[in-house]
Amino acid sequence: MDTEKLLEIRRKIKARKPEFIRQDYHKKPGLKRKWRKPKGLHSKLRLNKRGKSKKVSKGYRSPREVRGLHKTGLEERRVDNSKQLDVLDHKKHGVIISSTTGKKNRIVILKKAKELGFNVLNIRNPEEYIKNAEQEMAAKKKSKKEEKKDVKEKAAREEEKSAGKVAEEDKKEAEKKEKDKLLTKRER
Template sequence: MTKIKPKLTDEEKRLLKLRNEMNRKRPWFRRQEWFRYKRLGDHWRRPKGKHSKMREHKGYRPPVVDSGYRGPRKVRGLHPSGFKEVLVHNVKDLEGINPEREAIRIASRVGVKKRTEIEKKAKELNIRVLNPMLRGE
């Protein structure tokens, strides 16, 4: 089975490549004092303390989430393949999808029976499935 490729402009291809490079350089944002207390975990929370050095963006503190780390606006929200993701729950949801610009992601709550129907219909309509079932055909 050949992979379906999106129809992208040269600028969009360039910006996707740029976003990929930016993602590689982007630091791992961790919560303030994540290393000190196990109960905090390392998921991001904004530092809000009055005397917080992290909130003040001191150089010797870990990086803080900022708008400057965002990707280019034109390719924001696109899958790394270049398609716009559309969440699908049943076969009827495939009706309004543009196969040149959009790809589907089958919802996690969909069972095997309905999933195979959706994948079969998507193949007929030449729509890319981003999370196909991992079974031999």
């Protein structure tokens, strides 16, 4: 069967699929929402009684050929750096950029993916993302440069002030010494 048809079948199956939650999850606060097979002897859920929630069964499974594929029909591959793109095939694989990848590296990966014809699955509009990220980086660089400049200016101002203070202190000390000399002369 064609992959697109199978993907459509899978989409319909998933739309009908209920949320499988653990028996008595809503009654007992200690139970997690995660599915567990009911094992009780008188369990209505195990016996598939009407009015109870649905049990996990193979009828809800997607077709084997499209199992684990992205909705575009591509295999999802996580990429941490641009070198990993060389190994992949753009017709089979869709690229997902790792969340731990930094902005600079992400831009490099996006540019290379665009060049090689890869579909980036976790970024909707790669061109717009690249543009925004480069603007942010330029603004950050500019602000850091200004901050550095401000720090230098502040240090220079403080140095001038301290030099001025030292000069004032020297003057005061010199005046004090002269006064002391005059006072000591008068006492004699």
